[in-house]
Amino acid sequence: xxxLFIDGEWVAGAKGLTRDxxxxxxxxxxxxVDEATREDTERxxxxxxxxxxxxxWSSVSATDRGAxxxxxxxxxxxxxxxxxxxxxxxxxxxxxxARYDVGDVVSSFRWFxxxxxxxxxxxxxxxATGVFSRVAYxxxxxxxxxxxxxxxxxQAAWKVAPALAAGNTFVIKxxxxxxxxTIHLMRVLAEAGLPSGVGxxxxxxxxxxxAALSDHPDVDMVSFTGGLITGRRxxxxxxxxxxxxxxxxxxxxxxxxxxxxxxxxxxDNAATAIFLHxxxxxxxxxxxxxxxxxxxxxxDRVVAIAESIRLGGPFDGHAESGALISADHRAKVDAYVxxxxxxxxxxxxxxxxxxxxxxxxxxxxxPTVLDGCNTTMSCVQDESFGPVLTVETFTTEEEAxxxxxxxxxxxxxxxxxxDVNRAxxxxxxxxxxxxxxxxxxxxxxxxxxxxxxxxxxxxxLGIAGLAEYVEPKHIYQNLSPAPSGWFSGAECE
Numbered sequence: 001x002x003x004l005f006i007d008g009e010w011v012a013g014a015k016g017l018t019r020d021x022x023x024x025x026x027x028x029x030x031x032x033v034d035e036a037t038r039e040d041t042e043r044x045x046x047x048x049x050x051x052x053x054x055x056x057w058s059s060v061s062a063t064d065r066g067a068x069x070x071x072x073x074x075x076x077x078x079x080x081x082x083x084x085x086x087x088x089x090x091x092x093x094x095x096x097x098a099r100y101d102v103g104d105v106v107s108s109f110r111w112f113x114x115x116x117x118x119x120x121x122x123x124x125x126x127x128a129t130g131v132f133s134r135v136a137y138x139x140x141x142x143x144x145x146x147x148x149x150x151x152x153x154x155q156a157a158w159k160v161a162p163a164l165a166a167g168n169t170f171v172i173k174x175x176x177x178x179x180x181x182t183i184h185l186m187r188v189l190a191e192a193g194l195p196s197g198v199g200x201x202x203x204x205x206x207x208x209x210x211a212a213l214s215d216h217p218d219v220d221m222v223s224f225t226g227g228l229i230t231g232r233r234x235x236x237x238x239x240x241x242x243x244x245x246x247x248x249x250x251x252x253x254x255x256x257x258x259x260x261x262x263x264x265x266x267x268d269n270a271a272t273a274i275f276l277h278x279x280x281x282x283x284x285x286x287x288x289x290x291x292x293x294x295x296x297x298x299x300d301r302v303v304a305i306a307e308s309i310r311l312g313g314p315f316d317g318h319a320e321s322g323a324l325i326s327a328d329h330r331a332k333v334d335a336y337v338x339x340x341x342x343x344x345x346x347x348x349x350x351x352x353x354x355x356x357x358x359x360x361x362x363x364x365x366x367p368t369v370l371d372g373c374n375t376t377m378s379c380v381q382d383e384s385f386g387p388v389l390t391v392e393t394f395t396t397e398e399e400a401x402x403x404x405x406x407x408x409x410x411x412x413x414x415x416x417x418x419d420v421n422r423a424x425x426x427x428x429x430x431x432x433x434x435x436x437x438x439x440x441x442x443x444x445x446x447x448x449x450x451x452x453x454x455x456x457x458x459x460x461l462g463i464a465g466l467a468e469y470v471e472p473k474h475i476y477q478n479l480s481p482a483p484s485g486w487f488s489g490a491e492c493e
Contacts, residue, residue, distance in 0.1 A: 006040070007043075012034045014036075015037050021033060025363075035209065062167075086180040109161045112161035112466065139470060144210075147174045148226045150280045177326065183203075214237035248450055255274075265416075265438065327363055338351075343379070344377065404426075411456075412451075413430050415430070431452045
């Protein structure tokens with residue numbers, strides 16, 4: 001079966017290229033999919049361009065676009081088990097995590113379904129009589145959507161839903177490692193009645209299949225979620241045609257624990273913050289910043305939790321965490337750990353692949369804690385995107401804030417304290433897009449998601465998540481036109 005979706009049809013790539021997708025937990029073959037070349041992507045862009053310019057989707061009322069997104073949500077909810085199984089096999093994540101992801105996907109579509117009819121513009125005070133002045137919000141146009149491998153369908157939903165709610169057309173390219181749930185999404189969109197050309201799918205590596213989404217003049221906006229280095233390249237490529245750009249580029253997120261916190265909750269959540277999905281989460285609490293007086297207690301218990309975590313495949317009912325996405329990524333994580341140790345970090349646990357035949361065919365890495373860290377170390381500054389926790393200490397509130405902000409990233413962070421006033425002070429002082437107080441990881445589709453500094457530009461979700469996909473237009477109408485009289489010789493004979 002052909003796997004590219006272009007102009008309402010499932011097609012193979014122009015050059016007949018394919019890619020085998022293997023489960024990172026055990027190396028088993030998940031499937032073989034078609035891959036696109038630049039030629040295929042440009043064909044998809046042309047389809048999206050024509051579909052936008054003839055108004056086949058933007059002319060649909062906002063109410064009907066919202067109803068469509070609700071239908072999509074219903075169909076995705078219907079297919080929960082199929083989607084969760086596909087996501088688990090592509091990513092290696094546990095099936096229970098994949099089911100949660102599908103629930104979040106459904107919630108995202110429902111949020112933007114409800115938001116679709118709320119962006120109808122506003123009347124503007126004209127400052128004069130006989131004038132009608134308004135601001136309209138119009139779709140951006142053709143959107144290039146590039147999504148990562150860690151949450152393939154969720155990240156697709158965060159982009160596709162607002163793009164369609166606003167009346168845009170799109171071309172989406174998921175990670176070449178995890179294509180299957182995005183393929184399923186396109187089938188659901190077609191089943192729900194999306195007109196041909198409005199939504200298009202290309203598969204393959206970024207350099208071949210994705211580059212045109214950043215530099216092609218017929219693409220009006222590019223939205224990317226992924227690594228910082230790739231994000232910089234996309235931003236530079238988009239500059240040539242001055243595209244609208246939205247980037248979510250990861251983080252190096254501080255999790256700050258004060259001595260007066262509920263330590264049982266703080267310690268448990270510190271482990272969850274970093275070891276959920278093997279640390280392959282952009283908002284992972286990878287930096288544990290703990291008050292010096294409780295360092296030993298907190299770190300000893302976090303290490304004990306880390307050492308007890310049971311690794312296993314997606315469908316292993318006893319597993320608590322899974323594999324990394326690929327051999328290359330595991331090698332990168334291990335190099336990161338070894339570099340940190342060479343710089344003076346103290347390895348408390350992990351730091352290698354697990355022993356045992358049951359792990360031999362997968363890309364597992366033991367939950368790892370690096371103690372005795374400071375902000376001069378690469379392991380504190382660089383994003384590992386793996387199950388690696390670094391530990392720093394502080395003695396004052398001011399020092400805690402300074403450490404929390406000592407990063408080029410600014411995606412998320414947390415503060416644990418029993419002092420309500422301190423909680424608010426620290427939350428206000430931390431320069432990150434999401435701050436949790438006495439919690440870690442929850443989010444709502446109704447709240448904006450995105451980062452400060454080099455964690456990206458723009459926002460997903462919330463009201464701003466829809467605003468990324470529209471352009472404001474001021475329309476000023478003089479109801480009583482008359483000569484301005486500015487130039488003396490301008491009077492008509």
